[in-house]
Each structure stands twice: as C-alpha cells, then as structure tokens.
Amino acid sequence: MNDIVENISDTLPVMMYLHGFMSGANGAKQRQLQRQFKGRYRVIAPELDADPDSSLEVINRAIREEHPEIIIGTSLGGFMALECESGDADVVIVNPCLFPKSQLAQWVGEEHTYFCKRLDGVQTYTLTQATLDKYERYDAVQSVRDNSPRVSAMCSTADDLLGDSHVKALTGLIWDSFFKVVDDFGHQCKDAGMTHLYDLLELVIDRRRRMGGSPRSFSDFEEMVRSRPQPEVPGFYCLTVRSYEPDQMDLKREYVNRQTAEEATCDPMPFRLVRRNGDVAVRMMPSDRNVKVFNPDSADYATFHEATEAMNGLVGSKGILDFEIRHYPFGIMSQTHRYVESWMYDFRGSLIQKSTCSPVHNRQPGIYGKFFGHLPDSLPYRKGDIVIVFEPSPNSNRTYAMMGVIAEEPHTVKKGYxxxxxxxxxxxxxxLPVCDWLDEENYPGYENDRYLVQTGFYNESMNTLSYRHPMEIFPVKFPVCYAMVDLMMQWHSQYCEFKRVFHNDC
Incomplete structure (x- = not known):
C-alpha cells in the first residue's frame, strides 16, 4: 500500500477515486477524471487490494487527511466507497461489486497479474478464502439504505461480470435522478461509460451546491435538531402559580405530581367521578374555592433568573398545584396563551418538562418552528402512561380533569427526518431550491407535537382519542382507584388491538 497520488493545487476541493479488483491507483480512471475536472477538483486515488480491512484503513486515513467532497468507486471500489468513513462526502458507485464474497469466489487460489503498473511495485496477487471471509462483516446494501441521500449509482445492464445483480439490489434505494441504469458499456467503465459518469458527477456537484448546509443523512439531521439555536425573541417572563384548596366533601382525591402519596407534602387534589357523554370521567371541582389560578403582584419579569427566584420563594407553600414560567414575546398579551418557551414545574419546584412548540413558533422560519418538537430522550410521557388531562368546558367555567392513557407518543426526530x-x-x-427551504417564512413545520390521549372506550369514530399539547397533561401517581386503572387499560388494549388488526388488513 502506498501513499496518495496527488495532482494539481492543494487549494482545490478533493475528489477521490477508488479502483476495482486487480487494478491500481495508477490506472486510467484517475487521469481521465483529473482531465475532466481540471481546475475544479484535485483527484486523488489510494492504492488498494482485495483485503477489505487493510484497504478501508488506507481509504479512511486518506479521508481524514484530504476531506474529499466526492468519493467515486468502480466495481470492488464501489463496495469500498460504501463501507468507508465517507462523512459528508457524496458517494458515487459504478457497477459496484455489492456481494464480494460470492462474486469474487471464482478467482480464489489463483495468481493474477494486475491490469496496470502498481505504485507499490507488486504486479501479482493471489486471492485467498480467508480474505473473502472478511467480507461477512460488511453489508454494502445496508450502507446504501443508511446513506441513500449521499449515494449515487450508475449500473450497466450489459455488465459482463456482475450481470444485473447490482441493478436489482439498488432499485428503490437511491433517489431516482441519481440512479442511472444504462446498457451501452460492460463491466469496465470506459468510452460511453465515462461519458455517463461525467454527467452523473455534474448532477452530484450541482446537488452539493444546491443543498448547501442542509442535512443529508439522519445523523446530520439529528445533530442539527439537538444543536439548534434557541430563538432569540425579545420579551418577558411570566410566572403563573396555580393553587387549590381541598374540599371536605366526599370526593375522590388523587395526587397530580411526581411523588407517591407517602412522599407528598401537599394536600391531595380533589376529584369527583362523574359520567360525561356516557363515559366515565374524573372532574376537578369547578368552584373558585377549590381551584384557583393567581398571579403574584409582580408576575412579569425581565429575565428568566428573576422569574425562577420568585418561584423558589413560593415552593413549599401549602395548596400549590404547579408553577409555570412562560416567555412571551413583546406585543403578545399573556392571556392569549401564545408562548415561545414554557417550563413546567411540580409543587416542589422540580422541572417536569420544557417546551418550545407553540402557536408562536408556527409562524417562525423553518428550524425555529414546531418542526422539531420534543426529542425522544426528553419525552416526559410514554405510551401506556396514565395521565390527567385538564380540559376547560367550552360553555362554562368548569374545568374537567379527564383521566386517560397515552395511546401514542409525539413525533420523534426520526419521523421528522x-x-x-x-x-x-x-x-x-x-x-425548487433545496438548500434554503428550512428558512422559508411560510414553512409550516411538521405535524403538531402532541400526545394522543385516549379518555374513553375506543370506537372507530375516534371521538375519545384526542391530541393534547403536553402542557395540558399531568402525570398521575398511584394509588389510583384500581377499577379506574383496569378500565383505562381496557381502553388502551382495545385501541392497540384495533391498530394491530388495521395494520394487518393493510
């Protein structure tokens, strides 16, 4: 194995070429590519052999040193291009040898002469079964699936070595305009094949220009989500404290916090079992004496720190249900409930959840909108959790606390991608432009990041299934009436069974 062959100026972006089986870095392809893209790219080519481990080590070292924008691989070089640590480079494969263990088996045990003069001076090579067995650890087709937005391919149906195995394996895995199937050259990419390759490379180069900094893989997308900047919206912080007073009437009492009943230091919250629209519900007592929402004299604060200090001064006070700190942009009144950022705390002052998904965000440019929602590792609720959903009655001042079960979790980063x-x-x-769509003012983002809560028996009209914003949902801690738990589990099982039958039918 030798070092990388370099041409032209080091200031140009790099294009890497990976040769096929029994070829070398000194072959014609590297020179042809350099002539075609002279002044635009510097073309490099590492010298490889059939051993996947040693060849990938050489390729990955070259990638770390040279940072190629485009990696081209023909035949076995196509396999290496798919399995190397390509990073954000585009990978272009030509008649790729996707199944080397079976497709190279015919040459095991024989000494072969390389097609071109090798830079390492070695002109013969003997392929062993031990070398072929190393390919069992790799899966080139899966690599295409994992990195399909970065992979382009050109396959010939007249391939005299691989037949159409590569065409069948890649069909449906690569974006249509970047998967070219032709019939006017054989396995070796020459003559008409090079013309097709140049055309495909121009498409790839143009796509790189148009995509700009847009994420090209799920890992890139996830990194963008996790490292996204928080919107810097001028505004103020509003501290809201919800309190309640227990009633001595014969009511069902539950705790709406993250502690068990034995650990709780507050009074229990009163509920009453009622029937609503034929379904069992749990109603929170509506009178002002039972549920109060009040703002301190200085409810609005200039900084988040000032709001948290005011909240901490109230933590431990008897009868407090929860605290909420909301960041409101200037020009939007607190009473509109249109918040940019919101933090929910329990009665001890412990953070339950933070949300940046709101009606205000719906009007923000792409990456600041509701598109992102919650990350999977920060979801406060999981499928099957028993929750209380606060639901104000539209025709009265009553506030209902509907007990339910989480049927579906919010959309994840994976679904967003x-x-x-x-x-x-x-x-x-x-x-349309691809590189700037995330910043479009009118881009509405992904679907609402809400939990699907089932609050009654399932029926196909789905009138007992509703998406709720996380801020309206509170966890329920045991002890809860066992009959109620059994009832909710029946609801949930009924819903899950319907989904199972529905998907099987589809």
Whole structure:
C-alpha cells in the first residue's frame, strides 16, 4: 500500500477515486477524471487490494487527511466507497461489486497479474478464502439504505461480470435522478461509460451546491435538531402559580405530581367521578374555592433568573398545584396563551418538562418552528402512561380533569427526518431550491407535537382519542382507584388491538 497520488493545487476541493479488483491507483480512471475536472477538483486515488480491512484503513486515513467532497468507486471500489468513513462526502458507485464474497469466489487460489503498473511495485496477487471471509462483516446494501441521500449509482445492464445483480439490489434505494441504469458499456467503465459518469458527477456537484448546509443523512439531521439555536425573541417572563384548596366533601382525591402519596407534602387534589357523554370521567371541582389560578403582584419579569427566584420563594407553600414560567414575546398579551418557551414545574419546584412548540413558533422560519418538537430522550410521557388531562368546558367555567392513557407518543426526530426527506424529494422534482427551504417564512413545520390521549372506550369514530399539547397533561401517581386503572387499560388494549388488526388488513 502506498501513499496518495496527488495532482494539481492543494487549494482545490478533493475528489477521490477508488479502483476495482486487480487494478491500481495508477490506472486510467484517475487521469481521465483529473482531465475532466481540471481546475475544479484535485483527484486523488489510494492504492488498494482485495483485503477489505487493510484497504478501508488506507481509504479512511486518506479521508481524514484530504476531506474529499466526492468519493467515486468502480466495481470492488464501489463496495469500498460504501463501507468507508465517507462523512459528508457524496458517494458515487459504478457497477459496484455489492456481494464480494460470492462474486469474487471464482478467482480464489489463483495468481493474477494486475491490469496496470502498481505504485507499490507488486504486479501479482493471489486471492485467498480467508480474505473473502472478511467480507461477512460488511453489508454494502445496508450502507446504501443508511446513506441513500449521499449515494449515487450508475449500473450497466450489459455488465459482463456482475450481470444485473447490482441493478436489482439498488432499485428503490437511491433517489431516482441519481440512479442511472444504462446498457451501452460492460463491466469496465470506459468510452460511453465515462461519458455517463461525467454527467452523473455534474448532477452530484450541482446537488452539493444546491443543498448547501442542509442535512443529508439522519445523523446530520439529528445533530442539527439537538444543536439548534434557541430563538432569540425579545420579551418577558411570566410566572403563573396555580393553587387549590381541598374540599371536605366526599370526593375522590388523587395526587397530580411526581411523588407517591407517602412522599407528598401537599394536600391531595380533589376529584369527583362523574359520567360525561356516557363515559366515565374524573372532574376537578369547578368552584373558585377549590381551584384557583393567581398571579403574584409582580408576575412579569425581565429575565428568566428573576422569574425562577420568585418561584423558589413560593415552593413549599401549602395548596400549590404547579408553577409555570412562560416567555412571551413583546406585543403578545399573556392571556392569549401564545408562548415561545414554557417550563413546567411540580409543587416542589422540580422541572417536569420544557417546551418550545407553540402557536408562536408556527409562524417562525423553518428550524425555529414546531418542526422539531420534543426529542425522544426528553419525552416526559410514554405510551401506556396514565395521565390527567385538564380540559376547560367550552360553555362554562368548569374545568374537567379527564383521566386517560397515552395511546401514542409525539413525533420523534426520526419521523421528522422522514418528512424532511419527502420534502427534499418533492422540491427536487419540482425544480425548487433545496438548500434554503428550512428558512422559508411560510414553512409550516411538521405535524403538531402532541400526545394522543385516549379518555374513553375506543370506537372507530375516534371521538375519545384526542391530541393534547403536553402542557395540558399531568402525570398521575398511584394509588389510583384500581377499577379506574383496569378500565383505562381496557381502553388502551382495545385501541392497540384495533391498530394491530388495521395494520394487518393493510
């Protein structure tokens, strides 16, 4: 194995070429590519052999040193291009040898002469079964699935070595405009094959320019979500304290906090079992004497620190249900409940959850909108959790505390990425810009980041299934009436069974 062959100026972006089986870095492809992209790219080519471990070590070292923008691999080089640590580079494979263990087996045990003069001076090579067995640890087709937005391919149906195995394996895995199937050259990419390759590379280069800094893989997308900047919206912080007074009437009493009844230092919150629209519900007593919402004299604060200090001064006070600190942009009244950021605390002052998903965010440019919602590792509730949903009655001042069970969790980053991919594909198909769509003022973002809560028996009209914003949901801690728990579990099982039958039918 030798070092990288370099050409032209070090100031140009790098294009890396990976040769195929029994070839070398000194072959014709590297020179042809350099002539074609002279003044635009510096083309490098590491010298490889059939051993995947040693070859990938050489390739990955070259990637770390040279940071290529495009990696091209033909035949076995296509396999290496898919398995290397390509980073954010585009990978272009030509007649790739996707199943080396079976497709190279015919040459095991024989001494072969390399097609071109090798830089390492070695001109013969013997392929062993031990070398082929190393390929069992790799899965090139899965690598295409994992990195499909970065992979482009050109396959010939007239391939005299691989047949159409690569065409069948790759169909449906790569974006259509970047998967070219032709029939006018054989396994070796030359003559008409090089013309097709140049055309495909121009598409890839143009896509890189248009995509700009947009995420090209799920890992990139997830990193963008996790490291996204918080919106800097001028405004103030409003501290709201909700309190209640227990009633001595014969009511069902439950705790709406994260402690068990034995650990709780506050009075229990009163509820009454009622029937509503034919379903069993748990109603919070509506009178002002039982549930109060009040703001301190200085409810609005200039900084989050000042709001938390005021809250901490009230922690431990008897009868407090919860605290809420909301960041309101200037020009929007607190009473509109349109918040930019909101932090929910329990009666001890412990943070329950933080949300940046709101009606205000719906009007923010792409990455600041509701598109992101909660991350999977910060979801306060999971499927099957028993919760209380506060639901004000539209026709009265009554506030109902509907007990339910979480049927579905909010959308995850994974689902967000899948939606993002569909948008990119659609925009490419329609000839729209791809690199700036995340910043569009009118981009509505992904679906509402809400929990699907089941509050009654399931029926196909789904009138007992509703999406609720996390801020309206509170955890329920045991002890809870066992009959109520059994009833909710029946609801949930009924819903899950319907989904199972529905998906099987589909």
């Amino acid at each position: 899948e939606y993002y991919r569909r948008v990119v594909k659609r925009r490419e198909r329609d000839g």
